[in-house]
Amino acid sequence: MKPSPLRYFRPTSLPDALDVLARLGDEGKVLAGGQSLIPLLSMRLAAPPALVDINSVPGLDEITVDAGTLRFGALVRHTDLERSDAAFAAQPLLRRALLNVAHLTIRNRGTTVGSVVHSDPSAELPAVLTLLGGSVVAQSRAGGRQTERKIPASEFFIGPLESALRPEELAVAVEVPVAAPGEGTALVELARRHGDYAMCGVVARAVVEGEQLKSLHATYISAGDMGSVVDLGAEVGAVGADQVDLDALGAFARKVVETDGDIHATAEYRSHLVQVLTARAVRAAVDDAVNDVRKEAS
Amino acid sequence: MTTKMFGSPIKRVEDPRLLRGEGRYLDDLGHDSLIAAFVRSPHAHARIVDIDVTGALEVDGVVAVYTYDDLAEDAAATGSGVDKRLPLLIPHPALHAPRTGYPLAKDEVNHVGEAVVMVVARDRYVAEDACERIVVEYDFLPPVVGLDAAKAAENTVHEDVADNVAAHLVQEVGDVEAALATAPHTLTLDLHIERSASMPMEGKGVYAIWNGDEESLRVYSSTQAATSVRAAVAATLGMAQNKVECVAPDVGGGFGVKIVHPWPEEILVPWAARKLGEAGVAAEVKWTEDRREHFVSSAHERAQEQKVTVGFDDDGKLLAFDFTFWHDNGAYTPYGIIVPIVTSTQVLGPYKPGAYRCEFFSMYTNTVIVTPYRGAGRPQGCFAMERAMDAIAQYLGKDRTEVRSRNFIQPEEMPWDHQLTFQDGRPLVYDSGDYPASLEKIKALVGWDEFEKIRDEARAEGRKVGIGLATYVEGTGPGPYEGAHVIVETSGKVKAATGLTTQGQGHQTAFAQVVADELGVRVEDVEVTTGDTRRFRYAVGTFASRAAVMSGSAMHIAARKVREKALKIAAEALEVSVDDLELVDGVARVKGTPEGAVGASLPLSTIAVLSNPLRYAFDEASKAATQFAVGDVTKPPVAPGEEPGLEATGYHSPPRSTFASGMHAAVVETDPETAEIKILRYCVVHDCGHLINPRIVEGQIHGGVAQGVGGALYERMEYDEYGQLLNASYMDFLMPYVTEVPERIEIDHLETPSPLNPLGIKGAGEAGVIPSAALIASAIEDAEGFQIRSMPISPSELFHLREAHARGEVPAVARGGESNGRPGTKTRRKKEKETA
Numbered sequence A: 001m002k003p004s005p006l007r008y009f010r011p012t013s014l015p016d017a018l019d020v021l022a023r024l025g026d027e028g029k030v031l032a033g034g035q036s037l038i039p040l041l042s043m044r045l046a047a048p049p050a051l052v053d054i055n056s057v058p059g060l061d062e063i064t065v066d067a068g069t070l071r072f073g074a075l076v077r078h079t080d081l082e083r084s085d086a087a088f089a090a091q092p093l094l095r096r097a098l099l100n101v102a103h104l105t106i107r108n109r110g111t112t113v114g115s116v117v118h119s120d121p122s123a124e125l126p127a128v129l130t131l132l133g134g135s136v137v138a139q140s141r142a143g144g145r146q147t148e149r150k151i152p153a154s155e156f157f158i159g160p161l162e163s164a165l166r167p168e169e170l171a172v173a174v175e176v177p178v179a180a181p182g183e184g185t186a187l188v189e190l191a192r193r194h195g196d197y198a199m200c201g202v203v204a205r206a207v208v209e210g211e212q213l214k215s216l217h218a219t220y221i222s223a224g225d226m227g228s229v230v231d232l233g234a235e236v237g238a239v240g241a242d243q244v245d246l247d248a249l250g251a252f253a254r255k256v257v258e259t260d261g262d263i264h265a266t267a268e269y270r271s272h273l274v275q276v277l278t279a280r281a282v283r284a285a286v287d288d289a290v291n292d293v294r295k296e297a298s
Numbered sequence B: 001m002t003t004k005m006f007g008s009p010i011k012r013v014e015d016p017r018l019l020r021g022e023g024r025y026l027d028d029l030g031h032d033s034l035i036a037a038f039v040r041s042p043h044a045h046a047r048i049v050d051i052d053v054t055g056a057l058e059v060d061g062v063v064a065v066y067t068y069d070d071l072a073e074d075a076a077a078t079g080s081g082v083d084k085r086l087p088l089l090i091p092h093p094a095l096h097a098p099r100t101g102y103p104l105a106k107d108e109v110n111h112v113g114e115a116v117v118m119v120v121a122r123d124r125y126v127a128e129d130a131c132e133r134i135v136v137e138y139d140f141l142p143p144v145v146g147l148d149a150a151k152a153a154e155n156t157v158h159e160d161v162a163d164n165v166a167a168h169l170v171q172e173v174g175d176v177e178a179a180l181a182t183a184p185h186t187l188t189l190d191l192h193i194e195r196s197a198s199m200p201m202e203g204k205g206v207y208a209i210w211n212g213d214e215e216s217l218r219v220y221s222s223t224q225a226a227t228s229v230r231a232a233v234a235a236t237l238g239m240a241q242n243k244v245e246c247v248a249p250d251v252g253g254g255f256g257v258k259i260v261h262p263w264p265e266e267i268l269v270p271w272a273a274r275k276l277g278e279a280g281v282a283a284e285v286k287w288t289e290d291r292r293e294h295f296v297s298s299a300h301e302r303a304q305e306q307k308v309t310v311g312f313d314d315d316g317k318l319l320a321f322d323f324t325f326w327h328d329n330g331a332y333t334p335y336g337i338i339v340p341i342v343t344s345t346q347v348l349g350p351y352k353p354g355a356y357r358c359e360f361f362s363m364y365t366n367t368v369i370v371t372p373y374r375g376a377g378r379p380q381g382c383f384a385m386e387r388a389m390d391a392i393a394q395y396l397g398k399d400r401t402e403v404r405s406r407n408f409i410q411p412e413e414m415p416w417d418h419q420l421t422f423q424d425g426r427p428l429v430y431d432s433g434d435y436p437a438s439l440e441k442i443k444a445l446v447g448w449d450e451f452e453k454i455r456d457e458a459r460a461e462g463r464k465v466g467i468g469l470a471t472y473v474e475g476t477g478p479g480p481y482e483g484a485h486v487i488v489e490t491s492g493k494v495k496a497a498t499g500l501t502t503q504g505q506g507h508q509t510a511f512a513q514v515v516a517d518e519l520g521v522r523v524e525d526v527e528v529t530t531g532d533t534r535r536f537r538y539a540v541g542t543f544a545s546r547a548a549v550m551s552g553s554a555m556h557i558a559a560r561k562v563r564e565k566a567l568k569i570a571a572e573a574l575e576v577s578v579d580d581l582e583l584v585d586g587v588a589r590v591k592g593t594p595e596g597a598v599g600a601s602l603p604l605s606t607i608a609v610l611s612n613p614l615r616y617a618f619d620e621a622s623k624a625a626t627q628f629a630v631g632d633v634t635k636p637p638v639a640p641g642e643e644p645g646l647e648a649t650g651y652h653s654p655p656r657s658t659f660a661s662g663m664h665a666a667v668v669e670t671d672p673e674t675a676e677i678k679i680l681r682y683c684v685v686h687d688c689g690h691l692i693n694p695r696i697v698e699g700q701i702h703g704g705v706a707q708g709v710g711g712a713l714y715e716r717m718e719y720d721e722y723g724q725l726l727n728a729s730y731m732d733f734l735m736p737y738v739t740e741v742p743e744r745i746e747i748d749h750l751e752t753p754s755p756l757n758p759l760g761i762k763g764a765g766e767a768g769v770i771p772s773a774a775l776i777a778s779a780i781e782d783a784e785g786f787q788i789r790s791m792p793i794s795p796s797e798l799f800h801l802r803e804a805h806a807r808g809e810v811p812a813v814a815r816g817g818e819s820n821g822r823p824g825t826k827t828r829r830k831k832e833k834e835t836a
């Protein structure tokens, strides 16, 4: 289990990194925390001719909250983001999600941006980003000119391990909107063992105004289509926050969210989990939203 | 005064070194050596048509590429046996169709992972690059995967074994047919257990150094049987044994898989080192197994299908136990049929079975070989018996513990002869044990009699909790023998060595405790070496919970001889009678003399000096021992019948195995919605005779329970129909993390000494793992109210069982006051004998 021969670059500035990526094109692969990429290389499931290690690029490890947007750079480790009180205040769902990502030692190295870019349908972050309507900030250089584009989550995730990022692009950061007033979120998942990828997970976001439920959405981990959001609110209609029919929502989700079987869970069991966990996640998200409204009021 | 060390829960002396990262495991050795890697079969069953290695030879850094043809050529040229099939280590008359593989596949591969080509290169990266460029052309053969396919025998694993049956064994005591015919009640259970594997954190590994000047080999192997690896290497390479040394360095776990020998690599790596050494290319070759290799080219265990028919009376007393099972032995049988033999005998547990008949078929499949993994067939036997006990209790509407106690062998009936032949070829006779006392202890520990209330309260809250119990008897410490050598150096420090190996059990501590007591020295003054043929040449190996029993006893015997010798020398020097002396605090002294009294004592260091009359005074101590300084000039310096040196060798060779026992109880909770399974409590009552070190014993139990939880709830080998192992990584083979193992394992001990060894001890290495599958099945059954017949069980499977139960396809069990009638299927006695 050793990687195939490869060239290794360790640029020390952002322009250099982008230049190397531009030069390498298809041949280059970004190395961030390495927690997903290194195993793939070691098992020779991936054999890129060149690695561009971005760990020495300065300025990519910042977490900022500005104008309603929480932004974290490409070298922000899961642990950094999870422990950032500013990030938690801005968008509490991230911490809730990150605590379900692998184990501490992996979170200490793995980057949250890397987890987004990796586009694993079993990972928490793609589902979170999709639900929150966040975006990926991608930069590239051609002919000495640096360009940047923001790719919304709805366009970013193309399929399992496939994103809209081009080979010459570096995802320099990810942005998510700061939680709105009356917004409540929750992530509920079931994994075989502590820290494993979930057999099924549900991320839910509810917005409550006064006593009324304004909107209710969910995305799925290890189930459903990557990048798609299930509008549960449309199913519930305009009801009071305490009147959401959880059983009906669960049954609805089971109908609309497709599942596959694998060695850990049959498709049928996954569908069952979609149902049960949707109800649990919605309950928690609505409660969270109601609490938020109460906090605002007091 | 030195306190008695036997029985003291001192901390393990080896741990600080290992915890600080100062262990020297196989891959920590030989940094400059050449590295081997293997091309392994990607197919479960195929004929090799052609192997093209030219691409590999072009890779910079590649030193050699070997296929079977090279082995054949070498054998022809040197007379070595490297072209022969690997040995059948443990032949047995019932193993009528044994098959073993070649070190490198000759013309057929029989499982994914079988070694086909060996590459030796500058480093592992280069070696793997080269492996990728080797093109092997295969002709596919239909694979046989799983016991159903093996039994159906539409395809065969080995062309000349038409029914895929490697072994067929029947043992019968009494007339089972007649007993079943007259039994008031009979029940039949169809049971199933999945594959798992040892999975030591450190995989296998071999590092060989050829010494061209001496024409000798030193072989380091991450093995559980250093002396046997040495013998196998010497035999296969055609070398004298005294030209081969084998050393097991620190070994990062074994759990059974490293008792098999010689692994192909244990032959190939030394062979390549000699070949390349003689050619003047390089003299050192190393191979370190990676995790993927370990999954597909080491060994697995456990998979069995079982059919149990029990006959019993109204009290639940067994009148007949008819046990047929099919054991999946994988592609080859190098380790014989030890595992199914153990299942077929240890199934009996603490019970008198009435008439007993066991029949098993050991079946070939195109999968990784099956050899003992901690428990070694016992978990399967325990599963069969304990599921049957629960079924009888349900059927009769009795408490599960009541039915068990009806059938116990009583303490006063010991030694108990089951009139069967055990795995060691000797009669299955239990030496001692007190099962009723064990049951009382486990019931008290877990609160068995109060559980009904807890279950009812939980049910009222919509929660599902259940309790389970399982018992086992474990044959431990089988022979033939182990030995030990103990020497007191002139520094007064004690060096002890035994031939069997250590994989983390704490032998350095436990053996030192035994020796320290005999010699009256501190534990830290005793240094223990294991698994090094340079230090001790005769040994069997570390398996079957035998190290403490066998080598521990040998240590005791050797140390006692040294003690006697020391006292004799001291008595002469002090001019007192031996009977007046004692060995304490590192000195021999006249009993009752106050500390520090002149002339009344002699340090062990001085006795060691005196034991060895010398000609030359190379240091202060030796000055005292020169022939010009001591002794009676009229007598020979070394008396007739004596030997110089304060040392001795001792061997322990008991007539039979000693039988440890225990009972586990657990409380589990299952989520009514998600079908998650959580262990709320795990209790163990354990009887391994006297405890050398309770802390070490409990550590063994903890580790065993952790592996048992893995086997019960998480681990399986997920083969597809083509014989591809789909979960050959730690990502998908789910060993429990510490977060999955119960936080607290509640332990109580019972000490029923063994009469078969001087220390009264029994083995403790495997006990923790044996009852897990049976236990957890029992507890889940109790929580859910329907039959569990197959283990391990995942939430997904429990979910489907619930659905099947709701459809009426899985029978209910009545328990805890529930009255869903009498479950279980009453069956007629089968008229014909089972045939496969």
Ligand SMILES: Cc1cc2nc3c(=O)[nH]c(=O)nc-3n(C[C@H](O)[C@H](O)[C@H](O)COP(=O)(O)OP(=O)(O)OC[C@H]3O[C@@H](n4cnc5c(N)ncnc54)[C@H](O)[C@@H]3O)c2cc1C
Residues within 6 Å of the ligand: A029, A030, A031, A032, A033, A034, A035, A036, A037, A038, A074, A100, A101, A102, A103, A106, A109, A110, A111, A112, A113, A114, A115, A116, A117, A118, A122, A123, A124, A125, A165, A169, A170, A171, A172, A195, A196, A197, A198
């Ligand atoms: C045992 C284990 C358990 C795990 N469990 C979970 C889990 O439960 N949930 C979960 O979500 N994840 C899990 N992970 C994955 C972990 O979260 C990874 O850290 C994460 O997926 C990738 O982050 P990384 O920085 O390590 O990326 P790397 O491994 O370095 O890269 C991953 C991929 O993203 C690309 N990439 C990374 N950063 C950039 C960038 N800035 N620009 C462009 N391309 C980039 C790389 O080229 C590569 O293709 C687990 C990992 C392990 C080893």
